Amino acid sequence: MSSRLGIIDLGTNTFHLLIVDKNAGSFTSIFHESRPARIGLGGINKRIITPEAIDRAMDVLLYFREKLDSFNVEPENTFAFGTSAIRNADNKTDFCAQILTKTGIDITVIDGNREAEYIYYGVRNGADIGHSPSLIMDIGGGSVEFIIGNQSQIFWKQSFEIGGQRLMEKFMRNDPLSQSDRKNLYNHFEENLIPLANAVHQYAPEKLVGSSGTFDTLIDIDFHHRTSDWPSRKQTDFELPIEEFYRIYALILSGNHAERMDIPGMIELRVDMIVVAVCLIDYVLKSHGIRKLQVSSYALKEGVLAELMSK
Secondary structure (H helix, E strand, O other), X not given: OOEEEEEEEEOOOEEEEEEEEEEOOEEEEEEEEEEEOOOOOOOHHHOOOOHHHHHHHHHHHHHHHXXXXXXXXXXXXXXXXXXXXXXXXOOHHHHHHHHHHHHOOOEEEOOHHHHHHHHHHHHHHHOOOOOOOEEEEEEOOOOEEEEEEOOOOEEEEEEEOOOHHHHHHHHOOOOOOOHHHHHHHHHHHHHHXXXXXXXXXXXXXXXXXXXXXXXXXXXXXXXXXHHOOOOOOOOOEEEOOHHHHHHHHHHHHHOOHHHHHXXXXXXXXXXXXXXXXXXXHHHHHHHOOOOOEXXXXXXXXXXXXXXXXXX
């Protein structure tokens, strides 16, 4: 007996819809699409979802509603999760009520801890992270989740409200990023990531495993550089050589918006936020002496799916 599930991840920048058929112990992906909603834009550091952002969210979710209906996903089998931009907004109750009224999509707002758990389950299902402790990192627009775990368990996890949209609005005053803004950005990481430093010291992870937005784009840029093509949609586990990361890092930090857009594999949605995001990756690699990078194309929504599959 199969049942059809719809999972929506309402990220700070991007909304994702995944529709699958659940069979006994396995699933078949029916539909998957990501659309920019940018609900953090202009309001994230003021703890508000702006009227313009609500309109953008509504447009995307009305489109998702059409897809859910055309694939006959029942309301009780539709699971929508709101993360950083929504959970921290003073007008989140009003936002969720408007969405429910107009689209029939009922949003569950999750805290950073729950988000980190879902990300871990997603990453673990997409990539073989092995038995040694790995540092899993998911850079969102609003928050960044760090999880130290291996293929079988989580040792430590924490969500930090230092996502790309927040960092961009605070630190990216010039494009390309100026030396002084970069210095301020790294000082901000230093001040805000003390619990991470303590956890890394305790568990000594051997590699960084990235998921979501920025990491997906880094993989696309790497593939274009090596093969002039996009990676296969079927592949979910990637290795990113550290030298290749630093080749891309140098390209991203040396160029302005237009020059970054010319990098094969770059997408419009990511072109500005990737600047502060690669600085964060660089900071984590260097400050913790990590020399190995792996990427999982599975993240929060696949983690939700993993939990639903186990029920």
